Amino acid sequence: MASTVIKNWDNKTWLSSQNYINQFNKFLVKNTKLNSESKVLDIGCGRGKIIGDLNSKLKFSFKPLGIDIVNHKDKDKRINFKKICVKDFFIKNNDKFDLIMIKQTIHLLNINDIVILFKSIQKILRPNGKILIFTLDTKKNEIPTFKKMKLKLDQSLKRDKKILKIINKFYPYMTKKKFIYKVKIRKNNYIRMLEKRFISSLLTFSKNELSEGIEEIKVNYKNIIKFNDKLICLIL
Numbered sequence: 001m002a003s004t005v006i007k008n009w010d011n012k013t014w015l016s017s018q019n020y021i022n023q024f025n026k027f028l029v030k031n032t033k034l035n036s037e038s039k040v041l042d043i044g045c046g047r048g049k050i051i052g053d054l055n056s057k058l059k060f061s062f063k064p065l066g067i068d069i070v071n072h073k074d075k076d077k078r079i080n081f082k083k084i085c086v087k088d089f090f091i092k093n094n095d096k097f098d099l100i101m102i103k104q105t106i107h108l109l110n111i112n113d114i115v116i117l118f119k120s121i122q123k124i125l126r127p128n129g130k131i132l133i134f135t136l137d138t139k140k141n142e143i144p145t146f147k148k149m150k151l152k153l154d155q156s157l158k159r160d161k162k163i164l165k166i167i168n169k170f171y172p173y174m175t176k177k178k179f180i181y182k183v184k185i186r187k188n189n190y191i192r193m194l195e196k197r198f199i200s201s202l203l204t205f206s207k208n209e210l211s212e213g214i215e216e217i218k219v220n221y222k223n224i225i226k227f228n229d230k231l232i233c234l235i236l
């Protein structure tokens with residue numbers, strides 16, 4: 001049976017490559033005022049490699065905290081990790097942070113939880129702290145897809161627009177930036193990512209639907225696939 005949780009997003013993909021993490025953290029540092037005394041929270045951190053690397057670069061006094069509903073065996077050792085869903089975290093947490101990052105996770109929450117999140121998030125931010133939300137660019141998305149996957153992805157991007165409107169209601173003066181990463185990947189490696197259902201749009205497909213989709217990718221894409229992985233970054 002297909003899993004309902006994402007386990008392979010950052011499992012040996014371009015999203016966990018050192019080059020991606022370097023570029024991403026460069027963007028983070030440029031758009032925040034982080035220093036060694038900063039406290040960092042990553043909501044939906046996956047394996048926590050991004051904030052782990054940030055810790056190596058900025059040598060934080062406090063280990064950054066990552067929370068996620070999946071506790072990966074190979075998570076980053078440079079972070080503190082809590083296996084908890086975002087809703088429960090907000091009930092239990094008393095700490096405050098200088099950076100709260102939510103990267104490619106907001107679309108996985110239900111709308112009620114998103115509203116609860118934005119009602120409480122400001123309370124756990126230190127003075128001058130920043131909230132950065134990263135989500136797939138809803139315009140001209142270039143993620144390589146097969147037909148059924150594209151339909152699912154488009155549905156999800158449509159829902160993302162609704163989520164962006166909710167965030168905009170809470171933060172009408174938010175800043176919007178883009179983080180674009182140029183991906184160059186062998187088709188075989190991308191197919192392996194598809195097989196492992198790296199993205200949430202793939203989670204509900206049957207084995208057959210996935211194999212048919214992969215056949216489509218084999219025919220429609222060159223041996224080396226090049227595209228831009230485009231994220232919107234909301235700075236609140």
Ligand SMILES: C[S@@+](CC[C@H](N)C(=O)[O-])C[C@H]1O[C@@H](n2cnc3c(N)ncnc32)[C@H](O)[C@@H]1O
Pocket residue numbers: 005006009010015043044045046047067068069070084085086087102103104105108109
């Ligand atoms: C697409 S992955 C992104 C991982 C990481 N932020 C990155 O960009 O590399 C989404 C992550 O959100 C987590 N997640 C989903 N729902 C969650 C919830 N309610 N509370 C906490 N984490 C959640 C998933 O387990 C998954 O690790």
